[in-house]
Amino acid sequence: MASVETWVGFGSAMAGVGLLWSRMPEHFHEEARYIISSLVPMAMSYFNPYEQITVSEYGEERFRRNKMFDAVSTYLSRVCAGGACKLKAELCNNTKDDPVVTLDENQEVVDSFDGARMWWRLCPKASKNKGAINVSYYPGETDEPRCFRLVFHKRHRQLVLSSYLPSVVRRWRELTAKNRQRRLFTNHASEGNKSVWTSVPYNPPATFDMLAMDHAKKVDIMEDLTAFQKGKEYHSKVGKAWKRGYLLHGPPGTGKSTMIGAMANFLDYDVYDLDLTSVKNNSELRKLFLDTTDKSIIVIEDIDAIEDELTTKRKGNKVVNGDDEIRDKRMLVEFADKNDEKSRVTLSGLLSFVDGLWSACGSERVFMFTTNHIDRLDPALIRPGRMDKHIEMSYCRFEAFKVLAKSYLDITDHSLFAEIGWLLDETDTTPADVADNLMVRSKRNGEISRLLLDDEMDGSPPADVANNFMLRCKRKRDADECLAGLVETLKKSKMESATPPMDTIEEEAKEEHNITQKKDTERGERNTT
Numbered sequence: 001m002a003s004v005e006t007w008v009g010f011g012s013a014m015a016g017v018g019l020l021w022s023r024m025p026e027h028f029h030e031e032a033r034y035i036i037s038s039l040v041p042m043a044m045s046y047f048n049p050y051e052q053i054t055v056s057e058y059g060e061e062r063f064r065r066n067k068m069f070d071a072v073s074t075y076l077s078r079v080c081a082g083g084a085c086k087l088k089a090e091l092c093n094n095t096k097d098d099p100v101v102t103l104d105e106n107q108e109v110v111d112s113f114d115g116a117r118m119w120w121r122l123c124p125k126a127s128k129n130k131g132a133i134n135v136s137y138y139p140g141e142t143d144e145p146r147c148f149r150l151v152f153h154k155r156h157r158q159l160v161l162s163s164y165l166p167s168v169v170r171r172w173r174e175l176t177a178k179n180r181q182r183r184l185f186t187n188h189a190s191e192g193n194k195s196v197w198t199s200v201p202y203n204p205p206a207t208f209d210m211l212a213m214d215h216a217k218k219v220d221i222m223e224d225l226t227a228f229q230k231g232k233e234y235h236s237k238v239g240k241a242w243k244r245g246y247l248l249h250g251p252p253g254t255g256k257s258t259m260i261g262a263m264a265n266f267l268d269y270d271v272y273d274l275d276l277t278s279v280k281n282n283s284e285l286r287k288l289f290l291d292t293t294d295k296s297i298i299v300i301e302d303i304d305a306i307e308d309e310l311t312t313k314r315k316g317n318k319v320v321n322g323d324d325e326i327r328d329k330r331m332l333v334e335f336a337d338k339n340d341e342k343s344r345v346t347l348s349g350l351l352s353f354v355d356g357l358w359s360a361c362g363s364e365r366v367f368m369f370t371t372n373h374i375d376r377l378d379p380a381l382i383r384p385g386r387m388d389k390h391i392e393m394s395y396c397r398f399e400a401f402k403v404l405a406k407s408y409l410d411i412t413d414h415s416l417f418a419e420i421g422w423l424l425d426e427t428d429t430t431p432a433d434v435a436d437n438l439m440v441r442s443k444r445n446g447e448i449s450r451l452l453l454d455d456e457m458d459g460s461p462p463a464d465v466a467n468n469f470m471l472r473c474k475r476k477r478d479a480d481e482c483l484a485g486l487v488e489t490l491k492k493s494k495m496e497s498a499t500p501p502m503d504t505i506e507e508e509a510k511e512e513h514n515i516t517q518k519k520d521t522e523r524g525e526r527n528t529t
C-alpha cells in the first residue's frame with residue numbers, strides 16, 4: 001500500500017507538470033498533442049496481434065462501385081453464411097425459386113484458410129461528419145459507404161494478401177459465372193437529384209431465330225457479334241478499346257427493341273438503357289458510364305429526338321437567318337451557353353464515351369443507338385468510323401414474313417404465301433403489324449391447347465390420336481383464317497397507298513384552279529390591250 005506521503009508527492013509532481021504545461025508556449029501544446037496522438041496508435045498496434053483490411057463499397061475515387069466488395073459479399077453469402085445468425089434474403093431471379101441470401105449488417109462470420117482464421121464483418125453505412133454538412137462525390141450517397149472488415153492475425157498477413165484474397169475473387173468469379181442473372185438497368189434521378197442506375201432481372205424473350213429480317217443480314221450481325229466477343233486479343237494488339245458501336249435505324253415497329261433483346265440473349269450481356277433526359281450534365285453522364293459494368297450493352301434510344309436538343313446550337317448556326325424556328329432555337333441555346341453551360345449534356349460529351357478519351361475505361365461494351373429517322377441525325381454521329389456498324393431494320397418482306405409465320409402459326413408453307421409475298425413487296429408493312437395480325441388469331445390456338453390440356457387434368461381420357469388430329473385441324477383452320485385476314489389487311493393498305501390522301505387531292509385541285517384563274521386573268525389582260 002502506498003503511504004500518504006507517496007500520494008502527496010505524486011499529487012505535487014502532477015501539479016508541477018500541470019503548472020509547467022500551462023506556462024509552455026501555445027505552439028508547444030500543439031506539437032505535444034500531435035506527438036501523443038501519433039504515438040498512441042503506434043504503441044497500440046505494436047501490442048495488438050491483429051490486423052485488418054477494409055473493403056469499401058465504392059472505390060477510392062468514389063466514382064465506381066468496388067468490385068472487390070461484390071466479390072466478398074458473394075463469397076461470404078455462399079461460403080460462410082452458415083455461421084451467421086442474421087441474414088437477408090432476396091428473390092433476384094425470376095426464373096428460379098431460390099432466394100439469394102446475403103449477410104446482414106454488423107454480422108460477423110469466421111472463415112478459415114490454410115489453418116488461418118479470418119473474421120469478416122459487414123459494417124453499415126456510417127456518417128463521418130455527424131451534424132456537419134456531408135459532401136458526396138458519388139451518386140445517391142451522402143454517407144460513408146458500407147464496407148467489409150477483415151481481421152486476421154499479423155503472422156498471416158502474407159497469406160491473406162497473396163493467397164486468401166485472390167482465392168476469394170476466384171471463387172466469386174466461379175459462383176457468378178454459374179448463377180448469373182442478366183439485368184436491365186435504367187437511370188433515374190435519385191433523392192440527391194443525381195442520376196443513378198437501378199436494375200431488374202432481364203430475360204428478353206427475343207432471339208435471333210425469331211427475328212423477322214433478311215437471313216443474310218441476320219447471319220452477318222451474329223458473326224460480327226461473335227467476332228467482337230472473341231476479340232480481346234485483337235483489340236489489344238491493334239491498340240483499340242474493346243467496344244463496338246451499332247446504329248439501329250428504321251421505322252417504328254420494325255424490331256429495333258426486339259433486336260436489342262436478341263443481342264443481349266446472344267451475348268449474355270446486361271443492358272443499360274440510358275435515359276439522357278434525367279442526366280443533368282456531362283460530368284453526371286461520365287459517372288453513369290463509369291458505373292456500368294463490362295460485358296454490357298449501353299442503349300441510347302431515339303437518338304434523333306435527344307440529339308435535337310444536344311445539337312441545336314450546331315444546326316442553328318448553319319441556318320440562314322430567314323428560318324424563324326431554327327433562329328429561335330439558336331437564340332435559346334446561345335442563352336443557355338452563356339448562363340448554363342455546365343448544366344447540359346452535350347453531343348460531344350456523349351461521344352467521348354463512344355469513341356473518345358473515356359471509351360477506354362471499361363471493356364467488352366456494346367453501344368447501341370436507335371433512331372426512326374437516320375436522315376435527321378447530326379453528321380458527326382454517323383460519320384464513318386464513329387459507329388462500327390449501321391443496321392437497317394426494314395419493312396416486312398416475304399423472307400421476314402416466313403420467320404413470323406413459323407413463330408406465330410408454326411407453318412412453313414401455305415397456299416396464300418405467294419399472294420402475301422407479292423403484297424408485302426407492294427406495301428410498306430412493318431413486322432409489328434404483320435405479327436399483330438398473326439397473333440390475334442393464333443391466340444385461339446393457345447385456347448384450344450389449354451382446353452385439351454384441361455381435359456387431361458380433369459381425368460378425362462388423355463389427349464389421344466383423335467384429339468391431336470382435331471388440334472391440328474383447328475390449327476390449320478386458324479392459319480387459313482389468319483392468313484386470309486392478313487391478305488385483306490395488305491390489300492387495303494395497298495389501295496390506301498395507291499390513292500393519294502384527301503388533302504393532297506384538295507391541294508392539287510386548288511393549284512389547278514389557281515393556274516386556270518391566272519391564265520384567265522392573263523388572257524383578259526391581253527384582250528384589253
Ligand SMILES: Nc1ncnc2c1ncn2[C@@H]1O[C@H](COP(=O)(O)OP(=O)(O)OP(=O)(O)O)[C@@H](O)[C@H]1O
Nearest residue numbers: 210211212251252253254255256257258431432435
Ligand atoms: N423484326 C421483327 N421480328 C420479330 N418481331 C418483330 C419485329 N419487328 C417488330 N416485331 C414485333 O413487334 C413488336 C414491336 O417491335 P419493336 O418494339 O421491337 O419495334 P421498334 O422498331 O423498336 O419500334 P419503336 O421504334 O416504336 O420503338 C415486338 O414486340 C415484336 O413482337
